[in-house]
Amino acid sequence: MGYMTKCRFTCAKPFRTLIWMALATLAIATPIASQARDTVRIRNAPPATSAPAATNTPAAANTTQARNTPPAAASTFAAENTTQPREILGSGDSIRITVFQNPDLTTETRLSPSGLVVFPLIGEVGLSGLTTTEAGNRIAEQLKRGNFIVNPQVAVSIVQVRSRQAYVLGQVLRPGNYVLEDAATRLTDILTLAGGISPTGADVVTVLTNRGGKVEKREIDVPAIFRGGDSSKNMQIENGDTIFVERAPVFYIYGEVQRAGAYRLEPNMIVMQALSLGSGLTPRASERGIGINRRMPNGKFAKLEAKLTDPIQADDIVFVRESLF
Numbered sequence: 001m002g003y004m005t006k007c008r009f010t011c012a013k014p015f016r017t018l019i020w021m022a023l024a025t026l027a028i029a030t031p032i033a034s035q036a037r038d039t040v041r042i043r044n045a046p047p048a049t050s051a052p053a054a055t056n057t058p059a060a061a062n063t064t065q066a067r068n069t070p071p072a073a074a075s076t077f078a079a080e081n082t083t084q085p086r087e088i089l090g091s092g093d094s095i096r097i098t099v100f101q102n103p104d105l106t107t108e109t110r111l112s113p114s115g116l117v118v119f120p121l122i123g124e125v126g127l128s129g130l131t132t133t134e135a136g137n138r139i140a141e142q143l144k145r146g147n148f149i150v151n152p153q154v155a156v157s158i159v160q161v162r163s164r165q166a167y168v169l170g171q172v173l174r175p176g177n178y179v180l181e182d183a184a185t186r187l188t189d190i191l192t193l194a195g196g197i198s199p200t201g202a203d204v205v206t207v208l209t210n211r212g213g214k215v216e217k218r219e220i221d222v223p224a225i226f227r228g229g230d231s232s233k234n235m236q237i238e239n240g241d242t243i244f245v246e247r248a249p250v251f252y253i254y255g256e257v258q259r260a261g262a263y264r265l266e267p268n269m270i271v272m273q274a275l276s277l278g279s280g281l282t283p284r285a286s287e288r289g290i291g292i293n294r295r296m297p298n299g300k301f302a303k304l305e306a307k308l309t310d311p312i313q314a315d316d317i318v319f320v321r322e323s324l325f
Helices: 002-044 058-068 071-081 132-145 187-193 222-228 271-277
Strands: 094-099 107-110 116-119 123-126 154-160 165-170 176-179 201-211 214-221 242-247 250-255 261-264 285-295 301-305 317-322
Touching: 094 116, 094 132, 107 116, 123 132, 132 154, 165 187, 187 201, 187 222, 187 242, 201 222, 214 222, 250 271, 271 285, 271 317
Parallel strands: 165 242, 250 317
Antiparallel strands: 094 107, 094 154, 116 123, 165 176, 201 214, 201 242, 250 261, 285 301, 285 317
């Protein structure tokens, strides 16, 4: 009996060990199986919706377009946006012509009235109406055509501009023709060159313009440019424009005044102001005997009785009678 009991306990010990090992294995395998199931679920799940690709945004599209733009196209676009007015050669302009690595061919000359210049080796060449770049290319082409230089590089620069001129006539101190050396020459610039409007000149200046073969007449009130500060009235003068300053309107005084004569008519002038220019009345003058001879629309003169506050018009003749007492 003792032997059986001892055998039972001895045999049960390995069995209990196997049971504890099985339980331990199960405890370890359960988390691993759960993690494996999660991994399988992630692998089988549909892909998450991603944000739109960066290349579909306007900024990315512009970047892609800029990367795909040929360098030549980019430079052409930049050139179109930075285009400056080109200087056109004309008769009377003085120019300097230089040929690379040929200093003995450097020439400084003036375009003839027909637009020609004489250049060594090739003789006469017409440059009128061309830009400086086009003129250089034309000279280089003729040097190459004549087998004088294999690959000539010619540069043309303007020394003095005389082909663009404006004409100033009328009541200025120095009438004549003036060179437009600057492409943005204004009306007041030309009047300054002409010495300004003379004391007998009118405030309103007439400008005859020629734009594309269309002749137009414009009247500019010069003092109004400075009074109002409106620079838009100070028009740009171009080649061939004519500026005419007419004689200012005048009126005349005679009779019993200190200084009879012709005087400049100022805006809104009245009889009292007109008489003051004549140094006033003489002691024999009658204030009630003031009259005006005025030219009417039909060309005839009419005698009008005037008061000291009546307005004066151009070409009026103010006369002052002698007092009877």
